[in-house]
Amino acid sequence: MKIINTTDSNFKEEFENILARAKTDIKGVSAIVTNIIDEIVEKGNGAIKEHILKFDKWEVKQDSDLEISVEQMKKAYENIDEKLKKSLHIAYDRIKTYHEKQLPKSWIDFEKNGSILGQKVSAVDRAGLYIPGGKAAYPSSLLMNAIPAIVAGVEEIVVCTPTPNDEINELLLAACHICGIKKAFKVGGASAIAAMAYGTQTIPKVDVITGPGNIFVATAKKLVFGEVNIDMIAGPSEIGILSDASANPRFLAIDLLSQAEHDEMASSIMITTCDKVAELTSIEVDRFLETLSRREIAKKSIDDRGAIIIASDMQEAIKLMNEIAPEHLEIMTNNAFELLPKIKHAGAIFLGKNTPEPIGDYIAGPNHTLPTGSTAKFYSPLNVENFLKKSSIISFSQEAIDELGEACALLADTEGLTAHAKSVRVRLEK
Amino acid sequence: MKIINTTDSNFKEEFENILARAKTDIKGVSAIVTNIIDEIVEKGNGAIKEHILKFDKWEVKQDSDLEISVEQMKKAYENIDEKLKKSLHIAYDRIKTYHEKQLPKSWIDFEKNGSILGQKVSAVDRAGLYIPGGKAAYPSSLLMNAIPAIVAGVEEIVVCTPTPNDEINELLLAACHICGIKKAFKVGGASAIAAMAYGTQTIPKVDVITGPGNIFVATAKKLVFGEVNIDMIAGPSEIGILSDASANPRFLAIDLLSQAEHDEMASSIMITTCDKVAELTSIEVDRFLETLSRREIAKKSIDDRGAIIIASDMQEAIKLMNEIAPEHLEIMTNNAFELLPKIKHAGAIFLGKNTPEPIGDYIAGPNHTLPTGSTAKFYSPLNVENFLKKSSIISFSQEAIDELGEACALLADTEGLTAHAKSVRVRLEK
Structure with missing residues (x-):
């Protein structure tokens, strides 16, 4: 694995490459995706059928073929291995408990002059969850997207997932049963996003669409943003690790590889203050690589997009990591919590030697849908707020408007809005 | 003003027209705006200079001409009328107090097995506020956008506003001084949005862009979404009023007009359970219209996009209003608070006869930047969260990973991710 040093003469250039890791250019697919969306808007299910025949290679004979029944989900659930069933339930319970702590409350507050100000929090009516299918069909994605919507109190949850060859x-399906999903459709890609954004004869129009996907899905989400809300536009997965001399190179190596195995485009970066840890980790990466089922993917990711950076001290290491703003950040030092105040940007932060990133993918509780490609500088992990919206509450008493009305009308006057001013002043007439 | 009844044979059609009120088609301007953005990305300040010469009709001789100095802001503040100054300060203080109540805290929670889970809340590094200029230069927009960013703790706030003819x-400027703005630029339209999203030689790249604007600004915000975060995509202003027989038709009329005077595209809809209130309000609208400085705009808005709907009861009225999901909702009934639980979608809710909507535009405290065109079904008012982002915190103890590690690894196994499973199991080795 490539080791670079912040004192290298070409470090700045190398680091720029790391920062540019995930500049996915959506322009190339924008025209195609716009077309797909237009077709769905125009023809609804008719377009979906064409897209499924073309991309998923099966024929939809009637609209009801698109639906996945709750019986199918229940049967899948009943058929899975007991140990696995238990693991899914542990995951479900822990994810639910964590997200319940995120739930904000409506509030009101009172002023002496009798005015009441507040904020009403309510769930969106309908949420659409996009879950990738085929070889990348992850039950954990379903749990991580459905549970925050359930906790938020969304009444109608719609799931779309592609089923290549109708498989x-x-x-x-078992995860759908655990989450109590009632409406799920065998539709994937940009078609699914468009269908949930605009509605078709079979698929309801939703208010919010969340969930991971390839560049076509990401582009479709961006294009329908405004018609519906979306969670974020995410790219390939990534990990950043901060480590010092106390860290175990075997742990560091396998954690780097756990991101690398996702995708050739995934990026695994460690910044360490210890030369020796850098060297040993690199050796361990090579060793572990041999044992992985997805070694080709992991190797290409590590070779093309992986790096170990040796920093002169932890302050420099943190500064660089904040610039990277990684999706996942592991702090593998013997004072992990003490560094937390200095961490400005990261999707999820894993502290200490017993917290490998995959713990967060499945079972810890926090969401695994996280901002990538430095967007942790402004996006948050998927959370209950994605399925909620707020309304301001304002109630003025006669005393309050008597006290504040003229100041308000004056501001309206200066903006040249006479009806605004008048609407206040008619309330001041005695 | 047009009065329709839910029992009219063509009501459904009329209501569909109301729902379709604000379908602004951005496709028409998408190509133009994409071009503007590309020019800014490629040429930075050079492109800004060209755009200013073309649209704002003044010549930027050097980069520093783009900047508005803090001295200029201070001077403007010192020159304004004392009463107005006081009004601006009242508004600033009340808006700040309200938004401080929105500020979420970082939290952590502990489990018996020694694991620690939490959520770190932090401000974005840089926020960009877009404030329309020229005849629609509203100091209140600056307060409403800057204060949530200030309360969130954003370190660097950048303001862009167009200055037609360099005016x-x-x-x-006075409002900028009150908010302590340090960086402001005389750049407007899509150029400003692109400059703040990508950065130029003079204008810093920001993390979040908020603020109102015309269709070019709205389209630019949509196109840069993902490169930065944005607040929402907003269209023309609108009001919905629920009223019963207890409501004062004069109040209702002037409140409807206070939206109508914004824009010919603005929409003012009242749904009432009382025929007489409908009729009297319509008469009062005509009377007040004569007195308004912006009567031409208001009249066109009322004629083309205004309506009074007579509903058979309050339940039906509320159902229709939830479908409209208005930006501003006034509840002018004698039991306003009791209706609040049934209100599902609205940007801001104004309760009772003493709470005209303009109170919320200037001085009440809640934000006046609100979702329009039914997007209150999924967007929230601008608030401090727009300037914050969250990071999940996960720390597992040896006991926690011993307890949960195998369930986690099993889920990774089923997803075919062997490095994920291994990264957990190496921690279980004794």
Whole structure:
């Protein structure tokens, strides 16, 4: 694995490459995706059928073929291995408990002059969850997207997932059963996003669309943003690790590889203050690589997009990591919590030697849908707020408007809005 | 003003027209705006200079001409009328107090097995506020956008506003002074949005862009979404009023007009359970219209996009209003608070006869930047969260990973991710 040093003469250039890791250019697919969306808007289910025949290679004979029944989900659930069932339930319970702590409350507050100000929090009516299918059909994605919507109190949850050759992952179905999903459709890609954004004869129009996907899905989400809300536009997965001399190179190596195995485009970066840890980790990466089922993917990711950076001290290491703003950040030092105040940007932060990133993918509780490509500088992990919206509450008493009305009308006057001013002043007439 | 009844044979059609009120089609301007953005990305300040010469009709001789100095802001503040100054300070203080109540805290929570889970809340590094200029230069827009960013703790706030003919609104400058704005630029339209999203030689790249604007600004915000975060995509202003027989038709009329005077595209809809209130309000609208400085705009808005709907009861009225999901909702009934639980979608809710909507535009405290065109179904008012982002915190103890590690690894196994599973199992080795 490539080791670079912040004192290298070409470090700045190397680091720029790391920062540019995930500049996915959506322009190339924008025209195609716009077309797909237009077709769905125009023809609804008719377009979906064409897209499924073309991309997923099966024929939809009637609209009801698009639906996945709750019986199918229940059966899949009943058929899975007991140990796995238990693991899914542990995951479900822990994810739910964590997200319940995120739930904000409506509030009101009172002023002496009798005015009441507040904020009403309510769930969106309908949420659409996009879950990738085929070889990348992850039941954990379903849990991580459905549970915040459930906790938020969304009344109608719609799931779309592609089913290449009309085959569907049984574990995904089992996860749907655990989450109590009532409406799920065998539709994927940009078609699914468009269908949920605009509605078709079969698929309801939703208010919010969340979930991971390839560049076509990401582009479609961006294009329908405004018609519906979306969670974020995410790219390939990534990990950043901060480590010092106390860290175990075997742990560091396998954690780097756990991101690398996702995708050739995934990026695994460690910044360490210890030369020796850098060197040993690199050796361990090579060793572990041999044992992985997805070694080709992991190797290409590590070779093309992986790096170990040796920093002169932890302050420099943190500064660089904040610039990277990684999706996942592991702090593998013997004072992990003490560094937390200095961490400005990261999707999820894993502290200490017993917290490998995959713990967060499945079972810890926090969401695994996280901002990538430095967007942790402004996006948050998927959370209950993605399925909520707020309304301001304002109630003025006669005393309050008597006290504040003229100041308000004056501001309206200066903006040249006479009806605004008048609407206040008619309330001041005695 | 047009009065329709839910029992009219063509009501459904009429109501569909109301719902379709604000379908602004951005496709028409998408190509133009994409071009503007590309020019800014490629040429930076050079492109800004060209755009200013073309649209704002003045010549930027050097980069520093783009900047508005803090001295200029201070001077403008010192020159304004004392009463107006006081009003601006009242508004500033009340808006700040309200938004401080929105500020979420970082939190952590502990489990018996020694694991620690939490959520770190932090401000974005840089926020960009877009404030429309020229005749629509509203100091209140500056307060409403800057204060949530200030309360969130954003370190660097950048303001962009167009200055047609190199003229700038003195009140806007005064508001900048009150908010302690340090960086402001005389750049407008899609150029400003692109400059803040990508950065130029003079204008810093920001993390979040908020603020109102015309269709070019709205389209640019949509196109840069993902490169930065944005607040929402907003269209023309609108009001919905629920009223019963207890409501004062004069109040209702002037409140409807206070939206109508914004824009010919603005929409003012009242749904009432009382025929007589409908009729009297319509008469009062005509009377007040004569007195308004912006009567041409208001009249066109009322004629083309205004309506009074007579509903058979309050339940039906509320159902229709939830479908409209208005930006501003006034509840002018004698039991306003009791209706609040049934209100599902609205940007801001104004309760009772003493709470005209303009109170919320200037001085009540809640934000006046609100979702329009039914997007209150999924967007929230501008608030401090727009300037914050969250990071999940996860720390597992040896006991926690011993307890949960195998369930986690099993889920990774089923997803075919062997490095994920291994990264957990190496921690279980004794």
